Amino acid sequence: MSWIEVVDRAGRVIARRTAMGVPCTVGTAVDNTLVVEDPEVAPYHARIDREADGSLTVTVLGGSSGLHRPGAPERAMSLALTRSAAVAMGGSVIRIVDDATRDMPVAAATIEPMPDGWRAFVARRPVQWGSVAVLTVIGAGIGFFTLPGSERAVNALLWAVALLLFECAWVGAWALTGRIRHGRARFGQHFVVATVIALLGLLVGEMESWQQFLVPGATMIAVGLTGLTALIWVVALLGHMQVMNRANWHKHVRIAASFGIAVFILILAAREYRGQWSSDVEFSSVLKAWPERLVPAKNQEQFTASLKALQDQLDHDGEVAADAIEDDTSTD
Amino acid sequence: MNLCTRIVATGALFALSPQTAYSQNAVVAAPPASDVAEAFRKLAPAVVRIEVRETGAVALSSVGSGFFAAPSGRIITNFHVISSLVNEPARHRGRATWGKDTVDIQVLAVDVVHDLAVLEAPDAHGEAMLTPVTASLSKGDRVLALGHPRDLGLSIVEGTYNGQVEHVLTPRLHFTGPLNPGMSGGPAVTPGGALVGVNVATMGEELAFLVPAEFVTRLLSRLPSTLPEPEALRNDMAAQIGTLGVDALESLFEADAPTVQLGPYRAPTEPSAAFQCWGDAREPKDASYRLVIHRCSTDESVYLSENLSAGLVHFSHQLLDGESMGRMRLLTASEQVFNDKLEFDGTPRETTSFRCTTSNVRTEKLAFRTELCARRLKTLYGLYEAVLRATPLGATTQSLVTTLTMSGMRFDLIQRMVTRYLASFVPAPEAK
Numbered sequence: 080m081s082w083i084e085v086v087d088r089a090g091r092v093i094a095r096r097t098a099m100g101v102p103c104t105v106g107t108a109v110d111n112t113l114v115v116e117d118p119e120v121a122p123y124h125a126r127i128d129r130e131a132d133g134s135l136t137v138t139v140l141g142g143s144s145g146l147h148r149p150g151a152p153e154r155a156m157s158l159a160l161t162r163s164a165a166v167a168m169g170g171s172v173i174r175i176v177d178d179a180t181r182d183m184p185v186a187a188a189t190i191e192p193m194p195d196g197w198r199a200f201v202a203r204r205p206v207q208w209g210s211v212a213v214l215t216v217i218g219a220g221i222g223f224f225t226l227p228g229s230e231r232a233v234n235a236l237l238w239a240v241a242l243l244l245f246e247c248a249w250v251g252a253w254a255l256t257g258r259i260r261h262g263r264a265r266f267g268q269h270f271v272v273a274t275v276i277a278l279l280g281l282l283v284g285e286m287e288s289w290q291q292f293l294v295p296g297a298t299m300i301a302v303g304l305t306g307l308t309a310l311i312w313v314v315a316l317l318g319h320m321q322v323m324n325r326a327n328w329h330k331h332v333r334i335a336a337s338f339g340i341a342v343f344i345l346i347l348a349a350r351e352y353r354g355q356w357s358s359d360v361e362f363s364s365v366l367k368a369w370p371e372r373l374v375p376a377k378n379q380e381q382f383t384a385s386l387k388a389l390q391d392q393l394d395h396d397g398e399v400a401a402d403a404i405e406d407d408t409s410t411d
Numbered sequence: 412m413n414l415c416t417r418i419v420a421t422g423a424l425f426a427l428s429p430q431t432a433y434s435q436n437a438v439v440a441a442p443p444a445s446d447v448a449e450a451f452r453k454l455a456p457a458v459v460r461i462e463v464r465e466t467g468a469v470a471l472s473s474v475g476s477g478f479f480a481a482p483s484g485r486i487i488t489n490f491h492v493i494s495s496l497v498n499e500p501a502r503h504r505g506r507a508t509w510g511k512d513t514v515d516i517q518v519l520a521v522d523v524v525h526d527l528a529v530l531e532a533p534d535a536h537g538e539a540m541l542t543p544v545t546a547s548l549s550k551g552d553r554v555l556a557l558g559h560p561r562d563l564g565l566s567i568v569e570g571t572y573n574g575q576v577e578h579v580l581t582p583r584l585h586f587t588g589p590l591n592p593g594m595s596g597g598p599a600v601t602p603g604g605a606l607v608g609v610n611v612a613t614m615g616e617e618l619a620f621l622v623p624a625e626f627v628t629r630l631l632s633r634l635p636s637t638l639p640e641p642e643a644l645r646n647d648m649a650a651q652i653g654t655l656g657v658d659a660l661e662s663l664f665e666a667d668a669p670t671v672q673l674g675p676y677r678a679p680t681e682p683s684a685a686f687q688c689w690g691d692a693r694e695p696k697d698a699s700y701r702l703v704i705h706r707c708s709t710d711e712s713v714y715l716s717e718n719l720s721a722g723l724v725h726f727s728h729q730l731l732d733g734e735s736m737g738r739m740r741l742l743t744a745s746e747q748v749f750n751d752k753l754e755f756d757g758t759p760r761e762t763t764s765f766r767c768t769t770s771n772v773r774t775e776k777l778a779f780r781t782e783l784c785a786r787r788l789k790t791l792y793g794l795y796e797a798v799l800r801a802t803p804l805g806a807t808t809q810s811l812v813t814t815l816t817m818s819g820m821r822f823d824l825i826q827r828m829v830t831r832y833l834a835s836f837v838p839a840p841e842a843k
Contacts, residue, residue: 227736227744229699360753360765360784360798366746376773376804383826386783389768390822393787393795396763 080178085115088170102128119144119169135160144169210270218242249273257323265322272318279311288365305346313339446602450555451567457541459509460559461488463495476558476597481631484535488596489611490521490528491714498716500641507532520634523648524581524655524713525626526611541598543624544605548572554607558597579711580659580685580722583620584608590619649791652721653821664831672839673730674809679835685709700733718756721819734808745810763787776837778804797825
């Protein structure tokens with residue numbers, strides 16, 4: 080009789096199942112068929128399936144560290160599991176044994192040793208640390224190069240820390256939700272989604288500033304940019320939900336699309352509300368965009384024409400309300 | 412505090428706009444001479460108490476004074492005492508009281524520029540009538556002012572004439588005497604009873620102002636034969652203010668107007684005697700630049716309503732001196748200063764919302780980033796308020812943000828002022 084065993088870093092067998100009992104799942108979550116305790120193994124790390132020809136295959140479910148052959152550095156998403164070829168994940172090894180060889184410790188040489196040092200520490204979580212690095216650079220750049228505060232280094236540090244804290248809180252919330260709902264927390268993938276969304280958000284924000292500067296009053300462009308903002312929210316929501324659980328694609332699309340439409344309507348409504356009567360003057364000029372190089376300066380005649388157009392708008396505004404005033408002020 | 416604020420405090424219901432400074436005004440004048448008592452006895456029948464009530468709340472909206480200065484029961488007062496009868500006639504009713512008589516009043520004519528109004532009181536027949544002084548007065552001449560201070564009853568106060576006020580858009584007489592809220596619209600006379608002027612404003616500490624009697628005479632000489640509709644009155648007011656703007660402000664920011672050096676630029680300053688300028692320099696908290704501020708403003712404006720005034724011109728320059736900042740950070744700081752929100756008074760009934768136009772503008776000497784925001788006064792046809800904010804382009808170590816505010820003006824005047832204002836900025840000689 081053949082068995083599927085999981086052996087830990089010290090060579091101890093920590094989980095076992097008959098080879099007939101497939102498909103089965105391997106991971107740290109307690110509801111896996113083969114439960115392992117390994118910090119480098121995901122809650123639902125891999126699944127073992129039997130192919131049509133009777134062979135066994137291990138496929139990654141959610142483990143960001145993937146699969147590899149013991150002692151070989153190449154990572155794979157799917158590997159065949161045979162008596163002669165074990166499959167490693169993190170510091171654990173999945174192998175097939177017969178009755179005669181079961182319970183025998185695995186030779187230490189076949190287990191990949193845990194790497195040491197900060198490079199290895201970073202290499203084990205390349206996605207997470209890459210995201211952190213990107214956000215740190217962006218935050219520090221904003222703080223250092225643009226903000227007019229008196230302490231540039233402090234500005235840079237504060238902005239980098241603020242951006243990272245926000246990112247961590249955001250990613251943490253999604254990962255926690257994933258852990259609660261699906262028993263797994265995929266920090267790395269949430270980090271990727273969050274970083275991409277943050278970068279897109281910065282890009283669209285900058286585009287909105289430039290729109291006000293280059294084509295002020297272009298309503299359709301402004302609405303288009305609002306749509307882009309809503310789309311970013313849709314992508315963000317969809318991405319995070321898919322990271323949590325790749326099933327339910329249609330349901331996730333419906334949820335994200337509904338949320339995006341709500342965001343779109345809310346932003347437009349907020350703009351409309353800001354357009355209501357107000358006695359305040361709100362300026363919105365972009366100065367740090369070297370405007371003189373991009374927008375030609377008007378001469379006196381052109382400037383006067385733009386003021387005349389403003390007067391026409393104001394006169395139109397006044398006429399709209401004229402009837403109401405007459406009613407209000409008429410004497411008996 | 413500009414004159415506009417002071418006028419409101421003097422004339423409008425003091426319960427609405429109490430000014431603690433006025434408590435200092437309870438200065439007792441010199442012991443009344445026998446001729447003061449005699450003057451009071453003679454003049455009292457000519458002075459009336461004027462009240463305006465809001466009909467919805469049936470409550471007092473304003474209380475002031477007035478006097479008979481023409482036959483047929485016509486009463487002179489300040490416009491700001493009865494402004495709500497013109498601006499919101501459907502919601503207000505006015506009455507005049509003298510002795511035991513009370514009559515309804517209606518507005519016959521307005522001189523909004525000089526803050527005067529003539530009221531029609533068909534049932535009133537004043538027992539006395541004031542006539543303007545004919546002899547010229549000298550500084551130090553005694554003047555008596557009558558009115559209803561804080562609605563405490565008709566009173567007379569003694570003060571001195573101190574000539575014409577300087578630095579104002581419209582002529583005012585300087586009266587040194589204890590005018591108090593509620594005396595607005597009352598007469599100021601010589602001991603002999605000749606009209607010197609009309610009580611209009613105070614700055615406290617016995618520093619008070621009168622509308623010269625000649626403007627009463629002028630207003631009485633152009634009275635309409637029939638009672639005008641409120642809309643016609645407002646149109647007349649708008650025309651008067653439009654003329655004031657052209658007369659008093661047309662020559663501002665001409666090519667030879669004075670300028671002040673601020674960093675690499677020369678910027679306009681004190682464009683006429685009606686302006687006063689102040690300066691300041693400081694380092695904003697947590698900012699790495701030094702901020703130099705230069706402000707100029709007309710010291711008075713024309714009262715239109717509780718929220719609106721006309722003829723007010725205010726401009727300020729803010730120089731951001733950030734040599735060690737680097738251009739990107741300096742421009743970010745400039746952007747923050749440029750985009751500072753400005754708050755104005757007014758209600759949806761009185762004005763439209765502000766609308767803005769943004770452009771880069773090139774004058775003969777400089778190129779600017781500009782944003783002009785303006786709104787229209789709905790009740791005074793043809794008048795607008797506008798704010799220009801501009802900054803010269805190409806700043807590297809010092810950036811200048813300037814703001815020009817104009818209230819209650821015709822748009823063509825606003826256009827001309829904005830154009831001349833921008834043209835009056837030039838590079839400082841050292842910066843060439």
